[in-house]
Structure formats: C-alpha cells, structure tokens
Amino acid sequence: MILDIPAIFAIPLIVCCFLCLYRVLRGPTAADRIVAVDILGILVVGFCALFVIYTPRAFFMDIAIAWALLGFLGALTLAKYLEGKGLDE
Amino acid sequence: MKKLVLFIVSFITWLILTWTVYLPSLLIGVGVSLIVSFWFADIFIRHPQNFFQIKRFLYLLLYIPIFIFYCIVANLDVAYRVLHPKLPIEPGIVKVKTELSTLTGRVALANSITLTPGTLTVELTDDGYLYVHWINVKAIDVEEATKMIVKKFEPILKEVFG
Amino acid sequence: MNEAVVIAGKVLIFIGVIFDLLGCIGLVRLPDVYNRLQAATKCVTLGTCFILFGTFLAGGFLTKSILAIIFVVFSSPTAAHAIAHAAHRSKIKLWEKSVVDKYEEEKEKV
Known part of the structure; x- marks a missing residue:
C-alpha cells in the first residue's frame, strides 16, 4: 500500500518548509518574513501529527498543541513589534 | 455566574486533554479550573446568561x-x-x-x-x-x-x- | 472496518499535505504581503486541519487532535488579522495593480 510509506507525506511538507524559508530569505519587507515564520509554525504542527502515526510516540500530539499556541503568541508579538507599539496595548 | 461558565469550559478542555477518568487527574483538573475561573472570569466572559441557552x-x-x-x-x-x-x-x-x-x-x-x-x-x-x-x-x-x-x-x- | 478507517485517515492526510503545498506555492508566487497572507493562511490552516483529522482517524481516535484542530482554527485567522493590521499600520503599500484601498482613504477618521 503506497500510503504506508511516510516519505509520501514528509517530502511535500519538507518542500513546503523550504518554500517558506525562501520567503524568509527573499521577503522584501519585514511583514513577508513574519508571515512566512507564522506559516512555518503551523506546518510544524502538521509534522508532529505525522510523527504520531508513523512512530510509536503518541506524546508528539501534546507538542503539536503546545506549538500551535506558542506559534500564535509569537505571531502576535511580532505583529505588535512591526506596528511599533508596546506589548501591553 | 461568569465564574461558573469559565469553570465548565476549562474543565471540559481538561477532560479532552487528558481523556481519562483516573481520580487524582480529575481532582487536579477541578483545582486548576477553579484557579483559572477565579482569576480570569471577569476578563473573558461578557454575557454569561447566553451560555445556558440550548438554542x-x-x-x-x-x-x-x-x-x-x-x-x-x-x-x-x-x-x-x-x-x-x-x-x-x-x-x-x-x-x-x-x-x-x-x-x-x-x-x-x-x-x-x-x-x-x-x-x-x-x-x-x-x-x-x-x-x-x-x-x-x-x-x-x-x-x-x-x-x-x-x-x-x-x-x-x-x-x-x- | 478498522482498516477502512485507517486508510480514510491516510487519504485525508494526503489531501491535507497537497493543500499545504498549494498554500506555500501561493506564498512564493503572489505579489504582495496581503495576497500572500490570504493564500498561505487559508490553505495551510485547512491543510493542517485535514492532517490532524486524518491523525484522529488513523491513530486510533486520539481526542487531542480534535483539540489541536480547535486551537489552530481559532488562532491562525487571528494571527493573520494581527499581521495584516500591523503591516498596514507600518505603511506597507498594496500591490501597484490594486483596485481600491478604502482603509488608506479613511484611516485618519478611524
């Protein structure tokens, strides 16, 4: 069964990560880089979900939940920084 | 009222997260939900009466x-x-x-x-x-x-x- | 029955990976930050939700993945909104072929 091979899912996700990194490197403005970092965070959540299926380590799902929330906080912080405000506004 | 709503929501989240009926785990969940609901109820919940309408x-x-x-x-x-x-x-x-x-x-x-x-x-x-x-x-x-x-x-x- | 559920989960994961890939292609190809934000947020959010739901089916009904879906669906549009707002406030221009910008015209009043 072709869907039993983890590489079928992992290789497109790795290509996604490299596309995001390209945008981080090339992005003409700071906002482009922030978008790419935010998207990279959500991709990591997908990776953790893949680990849960193809390895016997179920605790990766906890890492996925924590990563989703921390990535959200990181994106908010970067957005506030871009706007030039303090973090308590 | 506000505290009750936030307590229910956070305790359900705890139950989904642990997914067990082991007694000490449930007690810890009740404790953490109580702390959360006493601190944050006034910030997060605006209209607590809306929560109890099944519609x-x-x-x-x-x-x-x-x-x-x-x-x-x-x-x-x-x-x-x-x-x-x-x-x-x-x-x-x-x-x-x-x-x-x-x-x-x-x-x-x-x-x-x-x-x-x-x-x-x-x-x-x-x-x-x-x-x-x-x-x-x-x-x-x-x-x-x-x-x-x-x-x-x-x-x-x-x-x-x- | 169980086999069929596992296969359905893996098919869902595959669809999710394809959506992720499309979103990242959009991130590279589209011309300005707002368009990139649109394509990337929509596709990557739905793709990751498909992956998590496939994990729910194929990994023996893990309820944590449903919780992760809820967190991703709530947090990612909010982050996109914050980034778009901050980008507009820090005077990043729209693409030069854009049709209209009501926010720029009325920002003084807001």
Whole structure:
C-alpha cells in the first residue's frame, strides 16, 4: 500500500518548509518574513501529527498543541513589534 | 455566574486533554479550573446568561458544516489562482458593515471572513465596520460588498452570538 | 472496518499535505504581503486541519487532535488579522495593480 510509506507525506511538507524559508530569505519587507515564520509554525504542527502515526510516540500530539499556541503568541508579538507599539496595548 | 461558565469550559478542555477518568487527574483538573475561573472570569466572559441557552448550541452545530463548505471552496479558489500561469487576481481593500452587536460575534465573523473565499479582515472598528482585503474585487460600494461578503454568515451568527 | 478507517485517515492526510503545498506555492508566487497572507493562511490552516483529522482517524481516535484542530482554527485567522493590521499600520503599500484601498482613504477618521 503506497500510503504506508511516510516519505509520501514528509517530502511535500519538507518542500513546503523550504518554500517558506525562501520567503524568509527573499521577503522584501519585514511583514513577508513574519508571515512566512507564522506559516512555518503551523506546518510544524502538521509534522508532529505525522510523527504520531508513523512512530510509536503518541506524546508528539501534546507538542503539536503546545506549538500551535506558542506559534500564535509569537505571531502576535511580532505583529505588535512591526506596528511599533508596546506589548501591553 | 461568569465564574461558573469559565469553570465548565476549562474543565471540559481538561477532560479532552487528558481523556481519562483516573481520580487524582480529575481532582487536579477541578483545582486548576477553579484557579483559572477565579482569576480570569471577569476578563473573558461578557454575557454569561447566553451560555445556558440550548438554542445557540444547535445553531452552532448548523453553522459548522456551512463554514467547512465555504472553507473548502476557498481552498479550491486559492488553488486555481495560484496554479494559473497569469495569476488572475485583482486585489483591494473594501469596507463592509456588520449588524452583530457583541464582541464575540464580531470576532467570529472576522475569523470566518478570513477563512472563506478570497477575503481577509484587516481592521475591525468599534462602530461595526470591517475593512476587508479582497483578492478579486467585484464591488467597491459598501452595500454591495456587504451583500457579497457578510450576508453568508451574518443571519446564523446573529442567532449564535447575538 | 478498522482498516477502512485507517486508510480514510491516510487519504485525508494526503489531501491535507497537497493543500499545504498549494498554500506555500501561493506564498512564493503572489505579489504582495496581503495576497500572500490570504493564500498561505487559508490553505495551510485547512491543510493542517485535514492532517490532524486524518491523525484522529488513523491513530486510533486520539481526542487531542480534535483539540489541536480547535486551537489552530481559532488562532491562525487571528494571527493573520494581527499581521495584516500591523503591516498596514507600518505603511506597507498594496500591490501597484490594486483596485481600491478604502482603509488608506479613511484611516485618519478611524
């Protein structure tokens, strides 16, 4: 069964990560880089979900939940920084 | 009242997260939910009486399939625009009006707009206007744009959060 | 029965990976930050939700993945809204072929 091979899912996700990194490197403005970092965070959540299926380590799902929330906080912080405000506004 | 609502929500979250009926775990969950509800109830919960109306949950169940349908349509739309060699986009920021009065309802509407075809909320003002970035502008006028963007969700969100 | 559920989960994961890939292609190809934000947020959010739901089916009904879906669906549009707002406030221009910008015209009043 072709869907039993983890590489079928992992290789497109790795290509996604490299596309995001390209945008981080090339992005003409700071906002482009922030978008790419935010998207990279959500991709990591997908990776953790893949680990849960193809390895016997179920605790990766906890890492996925924590990563989703921390990535959200990181994106908010970067957005506030871009706007030039303090973090308590 | 507010504290009770936040206690129920956080305890359900704890139950989903641990997914066990082992007694010490349940006791820890009760303790943590009590602490959370005593500290944060005044910040997060605005209209606690709305939580106990069963009708709102039924409308929420009706809203979820509609939302998923528009979400998948949005993704196919983005896929078409991205894979087309000429990039058929015509972006712009338009202004739409919403009649939802509660803050939770407006935030839910803004998030729904962001995940549905071709639109992204940029700003949410206090007097009920939303500035929406539209990837393929079809109407510049406030009325027309409202009809095309907001009217898909507003009636049912008004039942859930209004 | 169980086999069929596992296969359905893996098919869902595959669809999710394809959506992720489309979103990242959009992130590279589209011309300005708002369009990139649109394509990337929509496609990557739905793609990751498909992956998590496929994990729910194929990994023996893990309820944690449903919780992760709820968190991703709530947090990612909010983050996109914050980034778009901040980008507009820090005077990043729209693409030069854009049709209209009501927010720029009326920002003084807001």
